Amino acid sequence: MLSEFGLIARYFQQPGLASAGPWSPQLGIGDDCAVMSVPDGRQLAVSMDTLVADVHFPAEAAPELIGYRALAVTVSDLAAIGAEPAWFTLGLTLPEANPEWLFGFAQGLQQLAQKVGISLVGGDTTRGPLTITLQVHGLVKTDNWLSRQCAKPGDDIWVTGTLGDAAAWLPYLQQGLVESPTDEYLKTLWRHYYQPEPRVAAAQQLVALGCQCAxxxxxxxxxxxxxxxxxxxxxxxxxxxxLPASNALRQVLPELETRQQVMLTGGDDYEICFTAPPHMAKDIIETLSPSCPVTRIGQINQVPGVATTSGQPITDIKGGYQHFS
Structure with missing residues (x-):
């Protein structure tokens, strides 16, 4: 039987995961605490997500996909404020220490960690229903980040990427489809659900351009x-x-009203919604478009609520998933 410390050493205390980015800790995974230095001129950004099996991800999914998705959706919080990923901790509750599952899960974490440059510096493991808690730490330049509080009347509203693909996969997931489908369009939806791309680089470009709200x-x-x-x-x-729709979404949901409803209210996109003054539009397109599609979808005004450009109120604003409602 593998001990807790043996489990950590075998699956998580690996160079590709424990030193995946440029900000290596002074003291990392395997000790009582991790010790990291925040460089001069930077501030620390911190966020945490808890993901519960069969609530936030299907327990029967491949462990590589579970690991990748768990870290990706948490790193997306760093992207939202324009932070550079640096370190993360992992709290892992397992029904059993299955070596095959742990190996795949660690591989999924490592794939995303190396892609965005974030290092695992510590955490905890315990026995119980499968639950994953990740705390991510990022770096921002002092007093220079994106926030929800800075939208101003007259600003354009933008989104990166496309909307609705992950949400359009949910009906298939509810039918018990877990494996990657062979259909080209369904595979696109499947990939957006399991392998979202946190828009880390795009958000940092927005900060450099002078954007403030996202x-x-x-x-x-x-x-x-x-x-x-x-x-x-x-x-x-x-x-x-x-509203930007992928070709896959157009094929799977050809009826316009249904497609727009999914794009407006479906979750799990992990794209960035941001605002900026109209004079920045040209710079935004030229800077982001080579590597990240970006679309202007509206404008901020002074009238509370959301309406279409023709003045029709949009009243079904959801408050997001409520865990205790």
């Missing part, structure tokens, strides 16, 4: 844009015809 889309565009509107005390006009 949020990552985890609970759906309307719900997350609603957080910006509440925090900034503004409203929004959306051009529904401009």
């Amino acid at each position: 949020i990552d889309i985890s609970d759906g565009l309307l719900a997350d844009l609603g957080h910006i509107l509440t925090m900034s005390q503004v409203g929004a006009l959306l051009d529904l015809s401009s």
